[in-house]
Structures are given as structure tokens and as C-alpha cells.
Amino acid sequence: MSSTLRMVMLFSMMGCGHLMTVMVPQKSMNVTNGESALLQCTFVTTAQNTSDLIIQWSFVAKTSIVPQQVYYSQSGEDVISKPYEGRLKPPTYPTTVNASITISNMQVSDAGAYTCEVHNFPDVNGKTEATIIVNVLERPSVPFCAVHGDVESGHLVTLTCHSEWGSPTPTYTWTRLDQENTKKPVMGNTDPKIGSLYIRNISQFEFGEYHCTASNAVGSATCTVELNHELRDGAIAGAVIGALLGAVLIILIIWYMTHSMKKQKYKTAKATEMQAIPKSSATVAYEGVPTKGSGHQAYENSGGVPMATSSHIHSDADGEKAEA
Numbered sequence: 001m002s003s004t005l006r007m008v009m010l011f012s013m014m015g016c017g018h019l020m021t022v023m024v025p026q027k028s029m030n031v032t033n034g035e036s037a038l039l040q041c042t043f044v045t046t047a048q049n050t051s052d053l054i055i056q057w058s059f060v061a062k063t064s065i066v067p068q069q070v071y072y073s074q075s076g077e078d079v080i081s082k083p084y085e086g087r088l089k090p091p092t093y094p095t096t097v098n099a100s101i102t103i104s105n106m107q108v109s110d111a112g113a114y115t116c117e118v119h120n121f122p123d124v125n126g127k128t129e130a131t132i133i134v135n136v137l138e139r140p141s142v143p144f145c146a147v148h149g150d151v152e153s154g155h156l157v158t159l160t161c162h163s164e165w166g167s168p169t170p171t172y173t174w175t176r177l178d179q180e181n182t183k184k185p186v187m188g189n190t191d192p193k194i195g196s197l198y199i200r201n202i203s204q205f206e207f208g209e210y211h212c213t214a215s216n217a218v219g220s221a222t223c224t225v226e227l228n229h230e231l232r233d234g235a236i237a238g239a240v241i242g243a244l245l246g247a248v249l250i251i252l253i254i255w256y257m258t259h260s261m262k263k264q265k266y267k268t269a270k271a272t273e274m275q276a277i278p279k280s281s282a283t284v285a286y287e288g289v290p291t292k293g294s295g296h297q298a299y300e301n302s303g304g305v306p307m308a309t310s311s312h313i314h315s316d317a318d319g320e321k322a323e324a
Helices: 003-016 229-276 281-288 310-323
Strands: 019-023 028-032 037-039 042-045 054-061 068-074 077-080 101-103 112-119 125-127 129-137 144-148 157-162 171-177 189-191 196-199 208-215 220-227 299-302 305-308
Touching (some): 019 129, 157 171, 157 208
16 A cells, blocks of 8 residues: 555545544553652644643542542643642643643552543544553561560470561561571571561570561561570569569558558547547536635535535624624
């Protein structure tokens, strides 16, 4: 087929309808957590007028199947979804070929499929959308190491290692340093995906300092755990001390409650006794004696018989002197 014939057929197809072609130079891309991602998208339209151009970006997370709108533009009017406000830079308008956007401060939750869709009526045929797979990489967090089992000869000991964060999912490797800080091969079964090290029938030659390293494409982090005879003895001593302290605390609480109850009973009995004691006869006799200088005769009781007081005797003597 000659080149002239090809040109004729191409113009014939263009005369029958308009075509839209959307393209992305990268089908997938990696971006580090916290960095910016340039999502490139270009298009070719056979329509001369682009004043009614529509550009739309949508996103489907790796953990979802429901698409959500990221960006929408029609005739130069931009709409940015709330999760991307302040982070998304839209295409420069007016545009004739470029529909690219930039998203800053990418997070692990931003990983997924981004679809660029372009419409320019009267274009009705062609490829109107293209998709980019975005992977957000994150360095593993410092892992946590732990020892499980009885640390003594003849027993199974399990060492665990786990990082809370990391994308892609980190793998784990174990190394051992002996008492001379010399690297030794790990004696046991390891699972690099979950970070566990199983040591069966542990002996004195397997004691030492164990290092676990979590690593992925972005970086690595390490934790350390010591495996020795004192680990088990220390755990037992700690448990015994804790039990003794708990027993002492309980004894103190019981003593305090008993002492408080006895003290309260003593106060109640004392108050009742004071209220029940009657007034003595001496107190009654004292209350019945008039004070000196009063105009009434005063008497003292002696065995129930009234007796004249000294003041009464003096008064009678004075009367006899007056009659004489």
C-alpha cells in the first residue's frame, strides 16, 4: 500500500469521527514516603477547540475496590477532593496536551491505581483514559525483639522480631555475637517473613547477643536481645520479689483496717460509759449548802439528821448577849 493511499484512508477516518488518545509514560512508579509524586498524563485530541475540555483523576487504594475522585476540571474550573487539598498541583490551564498532576507528601495510604481520564467533545471515539500504579515505599520502623521459653539447656527458645511499619513488607534476618563480640552463624530455624527464630535444645554455645535486622527496598532497622543463663534466673527472682511485696502490702492493709476498727470501738465504748455514770452523793450535798452570808439557815446532814452549822450557832450566841 502506497503512502498516498494511507493518507487518504487516514483523512477518511478523521472525517467520519473525532478521536481522543490518552497516554501515560509510566505504567507504574515508586515514591518514598513523604516525597512528591508527579503523575504524568498526556493526550491528543482531533477537535480543534479545547475550551470545554474535561480532565478527571480517580484513585483506587490497594485495600479497596471503590474508586474515589482526586481531581476534576472542566473549562478551567478545578475541583480538588478534600484528602488532597493543599497537596495537589493541577495542570496549567489552558492545556492542549498535558493533564499531569503532582501530589506532595505521599503516604502509604496513597498507594494504589490512579486513572487519568480526558474528554473533549465532539471527540467520541478513541482511548479516553490511562492508569498508573503508584507504590509508596516506607523504611521499616525499629523492630521489637523478645524471648519466649525457658532459657536453659534442653528447652525450646523462640526469638521474635517485628516492625510496626514498612512498605514493602520487610524481611527479617538474625545474627549472633558471642561473648567475644564475634559474629557466629545462627543455630536454629528462621522464618524471614515473620521474623521468628526457633532454637531447639539450647546449649551454652548458643548463648550470646542476638541481632534482628528488618529490611526492605528503602532501608533497614535493627533490634538486639541478650540470651544468657541470667535471663531465666532474673525472671524468677523478679517474680519472687513481686510476690513478697504484694504479700507485705496485703498485711499492711489488714493491720490498718483492724487497728482502725479497734480504735473506733474504744471511742464508742468510752462515750457510752461517760453518759451512764450518775452524780455522786457528795456532789448533791455540796449543791444543797447555801453560800456564806445568805439570809437562810444552813444545815449539814450527818447520817440523815440535820445539824446546825457554825453560822447558826454564832447567831444564837449574839442574841443571848443582847437580852442580857
